[in-house]
Amino acid sequence: MKSHKKSSKSSRRLEAASINNRDSIELPHVGKPIWSVASAKNVDRASISEFKIPSLSLMECAGRKVAVVAAARCRPGQLIVVLAGPGNNGGDALVASRYLHLWGYSVLVIDILNDFKDQTPDRSTQGQSLDELNIRRVSPHDFQSGLPLPSKPLILDGVLGIGIRGSLREGLYKSCLQKASQLNGTVISIDLPSGMDGDCWSGEAPPLPADITVTFGASKAAHRIYPAARYCGETLVFDIGFSKEAVDQSLAKTKHQLWELAPEALARINPWRGLAIDAHKFERGHVLVIGGSSLGFGAPMMAAVSAARAGAGWVSLATPHPVETVMARSPLALTHQNFFKGDHLDIAAISKFVEQRRVKALLIGPGMVTSPFQSGDLETLARLQRQGLSLVLDAGALHQLGERLKPTRLLPEKTLLTPHPGELIKMGLTPDAPKTLADFEQLQETCNNLGVSIFYKSASPVIVSPELPHHFPCYSQANNSLGKAGSGDVLAGICTALALTSLPSWVIAPLAQCHMHYTCQKLQDTGKEIIPEDICSNLGTWDISFRS
Ligand SMILES: NC(=O)C1=CN([C@@H]2O[C@H](COP(=O)(O)OP(=O)(O)OC[C@H]3O[C@@H](n4cnc5c(N)ncnc54)[C@H](O)[C@@H]3O)[C@@H](O)[C@H]2O)[C@@H](O)CC1
Ligand SMILES: Nc1ncnc2c1ncn2[C@@H]1O[C@H](COP(=O)(O)OP(=O)(O)O)[C@@H](O)[C@H]1O
Ligand SMILES: [K+]
Incomplete structure (x- = not known):
């Protein structure tokens, strides 16, 4: 968010450093594209047909990667049960079986085929190469009708991968997966847990959820976005020799793109880099947090302390409670106001305070249960934005915000909304939580119209800006x-x-999540059960906490 006009020499230094930050951070510096299933298929197709990489060598490489992962997880004497479906996903599984057998592991292959005619040519070739080795192979019928097997084997799920169309049908594949789930083994799935749609993150649990998923080229949405990601377990991504040109070509054709942010790369961003050693509080900036309700003021207090620990120069807190009551519970450096008229905000008093006390960032909403806005309030905030104020709206301030925002148009680079799925729906912008990339594209259209950026909070938050x-x-x-x-x-x-x-804002929001996540992880290393209050009072300095 652009800083407003500054006069001193050192504040110009800060502005220069910050502007550098803004200009130099590009998505490829901090993340990697998540491929859609269509992109993955295009990469595959182009690598083979245009760039002449033999499909069998891609499969060989994929299967070998799976075997290496399986070998590292296999306990001495543990049986490896390989579920090999009819397509190339099954082909990968057969390659993995070959390696594991040759490396001395005990392998049992279940050929999950209705008919050998169903196989893809590459899968069939891999099957023939197995015939020459002494690997135990059984039919799905034997597997389902009670073939005696030791419990807790290592299971390789190569039944279906990205070739699935629609939901998993009833039938042989599904029933074999269900049967395999009864073995209570450790599951390594190839490319995707069979039956899952790589592009969708809100579907049902697959019949055989994975402990580890081994995928190729890049991760897919289902590997990274929850709840789908929970069924993939730990996802490992391997290069299997796709052509770089094919990848570039395929991504260039992609209309919209999810990106997976790399915590280590985000960690290198120090938002206060360049702040002069003689900087005063206004060079960092003044934050005003407005929140709380009859239920209490813990939420805005935590937000205020977090803002201070994340680098704000001065933090003021406004709640509907008597200032003395809040002060008695407050860290000494916070200053206190009461900008409430009943359940609503005294927007004129806020506006005066913002201008006189040079508030540069305003958070409204933590701990509020209903919207505090009345007509005209957002117009006032929009006017303050044009003077340099940045706005973050959360929790109660989001209720029915969609309708209120329509006539207003805020500045998108100065307005960040942080709804979780329930809050997004309560904002009235969308009837359902986004489930696909196309839903995010639609949400972006809405953000463009309203002049806001949205950090869609979850265990895998996504920024739409x-x-x-x-x-x-x-x-x-x-x-x-x-x-x-x-x-x-x-x-x-x-x-x-x-x-x-x-x-x-597309950096601010994930960087904040990353900072919170790292701090949480560090505190967990001390062996304590962590609560948000611990995180807020222990946020690391940007340089130290991100050096891991
Ligand atoms: N050269 C390649 O093509 C490569 C492919 N790779 C592997 O190949 C996989 C893709 O292979 P395929 O395209 O052959 O497809 P899959 O092996 O993923 O699945 C194909 C089978 O799924 C069945 N199917 C489709 N929709 C279904 C539904 N709704 N319910 C039940 N069954 C359904 C089809 O009848 C078909 O038999 C990837 O996931 C990856 O594991 C890797 O080997 C890398 C290279
Ligand atoms: N399992 C999780 N993993 C990572 N982040 C999480 C997880 N659960 C919640 N979060 C994060 O914690 C925050 C919770 O926000 P929210 O639901 O608004 O909580 P509250 O308002 O109760 O404080 C969000 O930033 C979300 O991204
Ligand atoms: K699979």
Whole structure:
């Protein structure tokens, strides 16, 4: 978000550093594209037909990678049960079986075919190469009718991959997968847990969820976005020798693109780099947090402390409670206001405070249960934005915001909304939570019209911003210790501190999530069960906490 006009020499230095930040951070510096299934198929097709890479050598490489992963996970004496379906996913499984057998592991292949005629040519070739080795192979009928097997084998799921169309049909493939799930083994799935749609992240659990998924070229949406990602387990991505030109060609054709952000790369961004050693509080910037309700003021307090720990120069807190009550519970450096008239905001008083006290970033919503806005309030905020104010709206401030925003148009580079799925729906912008990339494209259209960026919060939050047309970065490092009431307040506070800098909102929001996630992880290393309050009072300095 652009910093507003500054006069001193050192503040110009900050602005220069921040503008550099803004100009130099590009998506490929901090993330990798997530391929759609169509892109993956295009890469495959073009590598083979245009760039003359033999399909069998891609399969050989894929199967070998799977074998290496399986060998590393196999316990001494453990049986490896390989489920090999009819397509090239099954072909990969057969290559893996060959390697594992040759390396001395005990392998049992289940040929999950209705008919040998169903096989793809490459799968059939791999089958023939297995015939010459002494690998035990059984029919799906034998497998299903109670073939005695040791419990807890290592299972390789090569029944179906990205060739699936629609939902998994009832029949042989599904029943074999269900049977395999009864073995209670460790499951390594090839490319995708069989039956899953690589592009969709909100579907049902597949019959045989994976502990590890081995995929090729790049991850797909289902590997990275929750809830689908939970069924993939740990996803490992391998290069299997696709042509780089084929990859570039395929991605160039892609209309919209999900990106997987790399925490280590985000970690190198220090939002305060370049801040002069003699900087004063206004060079960092003044944050005002407005929130709370009759239920309390813990949420805005945590957001305010998080904003201070994330680098704000001065943080003021406004709640509907008597200032003395809040002050008695507050860290000393926070200053306190009461900008409420009943359930609503005294927008004139806020506006005066923002102008007089040079507030540069305003967070409204933590701990609020209903919308605090009345007609005209958003117009006032839009006017303050044009004077340099950045706005972050969370929780209660999001309720029915869609309707309220329509006549207003805020500045997208200065407005960040942070809804979780329920809040997104309550905003009234969309009847359902986004389930596909096309849904995000639609949401971006809405963001363009309203002049806002949306950080769609979940265990794998995605940013949708008019500043980044057709590209949707996702931070997919989940940690269930963050699934606790209050994490959203910490996140909103960090976002608001970062809104003081000139980082674009598509960087601010994931960087805030990354900072919260790293801090949580570090605190967990001390062996404690972590609560959001711990995170807010222990946020690391940007340089130190991100050096891991
Ligand atoms: N050269 C290549 O083509 C490469 C392909 N690779 C592997 O090949 C896989 C893709 O192979 P294929 O395109 O042969 O497809 P799959 O092996 O994923 O699946 C094909 C089978 O799925 C069945 N099917 C489709 N929709 C279904 C539904 N709704 N319910 C039940 N069955 C359904 C089809 O009848 C067909 O028999 C990738 O996932 C990857 O594992 C890798 O070997 C890398 C190279
Ligand atoms: N399992 C998880 N892994 C990673 N991040 C999570 C997880 N669960 C929640 N979060 C993050 O924690 C925050 C929770 O926000 P929210 O649902 O608004 O919580 P609250 O308002 O109760 O504080 C979001 O930033 C979300 O991205
Ligand atoms: K599979």
